[in-house]
Amino acid sequence: MTALSHYDAQLKIRSVVPDFDAYIDRYRALSAEARSLLPNHLDVPYGPSMLERLDVFMPSYTEADRSVHIFFHGGYWRAFDKDDYSYVARPIVEAGAVAIIANYGLMPAISMAELLSQCRVVIRWVFANAAQFGGSSQRISISGHSAGGHIATLLHLTSWTEYSLPGNVIKSTVAVSGIYDLAPVLKSFLQAETGLTDEDVAQFSPIACTNRGGPATRPLFICFGAHETDEFRRQSEDFAAALSARGAPVEVRALADRHHMDIVLDLGDARSELGQLLITQIMATD
Numbered sequence: 001m002t003a004l005s006h007y008d009a010q011l012k013i014r015s016v017v018p019d020f021d022a023y024i025d026r027y028r029a030l031s032a033e034a035r036s037l038l039p040n041h042l043d044v045p046y047g048p049s050m051l052e053r054l055d056v057f058m059p060s061y062t063e064a065d066r067s068v069h070i071f072f073h074g075g076y077w078r079a080f081d082k083d084d085y086s087y088v089a090r091p092i093v094e095a096g097a098v099a100i101i102a103n104y105g106l107m108p109a110i111s112m113a114e115l116l117s118q119c120r121v122v123i124r125w126v127f128a129n130a131a132q133f134g135g136s137s138q139r140i141s142i143s144g145h146s147a148g149g150h151i152a153t154l155l156h157l158t159s160w161t162e163y164s165l166p167g168n169v170i171k172s173t174v175a176v177s178g179i180y181d182l183a184p185v186l187k188s189f190l191q192a193e194t195g196l197t198d199e200d201v202a203q204f205s206p207i208a209c210t211n212r213g214g215p216a217t218r219p220l221f222i223c224f225g226a227h228e229t230d231e232f233r234r235q236s237e238d239f240a241a242a243l244s245a246r247g248a249p250v251e252v253r254a255l256a257d258r259h260h261m262d263i264v265l266d267l268g269d270a271r272s273e274l275g276q277l278l279i280t281q282i283m284a285t286d
Contacts, residue, residue, distance in 0.1 A: 007188040010231035011076075013260050023261040024084065030268060031086035038086075038093050041133065046125040049105055052118055054125075055082055056133050057089035057099040067097040068126060068135035069282045074146025074177075074264070076185075077107045077115060078194050088143075091270035095279045098135040100126060104151075108195035112204055119151050120163060127165055139285035141172045143278060145264040149178020153206040153239070156220055171285040172219045174278050176267065177232055177260050180206040180239035184231060207235070210242045220250045221281065223274060225258030232260065253277075 014020045034057070035042070041056040058066070069092050073085045082103040089099035104118045123140070130137040144152035156173040160166060179185060182201040190196065202208065220243065224236045233254070240252035255263060255273060266274035 005188070007184045007231070010229045011184065011188050011190060016229055017259055017261045020261060023265075026265070027084045027087065030090075030265075031084055034086040034090045034268075035083075038089060040089075046102075047118055047121055051103050051105045052121070053082070054100050054102045054122060055086065055089075057086070057093050057101070058133050058135075059093055059096055059098075062134065063096075064131070064134055065136040065139070066134050067139040067141065067282050067285045068100065068130050068137075069097055069278075070100045070102055070122060070126060070140065070142045071267070072102055072104070072119060072142070072144035072148035072151045074144070074148045075106075076179075076190055076194065077112065077147045077150075078190075079106065085145075085264075087268040088264075090268055091275055091279060092282060094270065095283060097282050098130075098133055108193070112194075112196065112200045116151065116154060116204065119155060120158065123155060123158075123160075123169060124163060124165060127169055137169075140170055141174075141282050141285055142170055143174040143176065143267065144178065145176045145267070146260065147179060149175035150180065150182075150204075150206060153178060153180060153220070153222075154204060154209065156218065157206065157209050168218060170218060172221075172281040174221045174223065174274075174281060176223045176274065177225060177228060177263055178206075178222070178236070178239075180235045207239045207242055210239075210246050210248070217249065219281070220248065221277060222250060222252045223263070223277070224252075224254055225260060225263040226254045226256050227259040228263075229260075 038057045043053045071088045082101045092099035102122045127137045160169045182205040243250040266272035269275045
């Protein structure tokens with residue numbers, strides 16, 4: 001058997017978490033349960049392609065101006081689906097907020113530039129339509145796991161006034177086990193699977209974009225599992241340090257006894273440290 005290269009070994013989650021597929025099965029089972037229990041609008045289009053869809057989950061009782069939270073899934077930009085992560089919505093809705101689980105086109109069928117453009121449209125769509133499902137356009141927060149953490153941080157750093165939205169449209173962001181430096185991705189098995197380019201690394205690495213966006217007043221939480229690979233830890237800590245040097249409000253947390261696949265389950269568990277952090281940030285968007 002050929003030994004994995006350094007970055008393949010650091011980024012190939014299947015080689016680090018032997019029961020990888022069992023976790024995916026658990027995500028899907030919990031998500032099916034959430035869809036059966038929570039009031040929802042599924043596969044709502046925000047763009048023309050089949051993957052430009054989102055799911056809206058809300059409490060059963062009528063109320064206006066609720067906090068709205070948007071979650072972006074992982075899969076190294078080339079795998080998985082919003083349907084695998086419906087379970088993230090459950091504690092959000094039970095706390096009295098609206099949860100949105102977003103899809104986006106996958107690489108290499110589309111470029112990273114187009115993928116991120118679609119995700120920006122998600123923010124614009126939610127801002128324009130929040131009132132239709134009892135949410136407030138003034139109370140939007142976001143999160144993401146793995147590739148979704150990468151997406152969420154780039155959205156956090158976006159200069160939203162350039163897209164005709166308030167600069168503080170995103171009130172807070174929780175990024176979980178994210179990729180913040182794309183250079184190692186380009187040197188791994190993922191380059192062939194995504195079509196990532198040198199230009200993508202330069203333009204879309206969050207660590208290279210810390211000088212973007214408006215005033216550094218919106219909180220960002222960078223979380224990762226204590227049992228993640230060294231590369232995920234390095235990226236989280238280096239990105240947080242770069243933001244802190246800029247004066248941005250950022251907090252980095254290493255969560256005990258968690259790895260890349262079980263940490264995201266905590267987003268769906270209001271009793272966990274990560275679940276409590278998420279709910280606190282969602283409900284603090286006033």
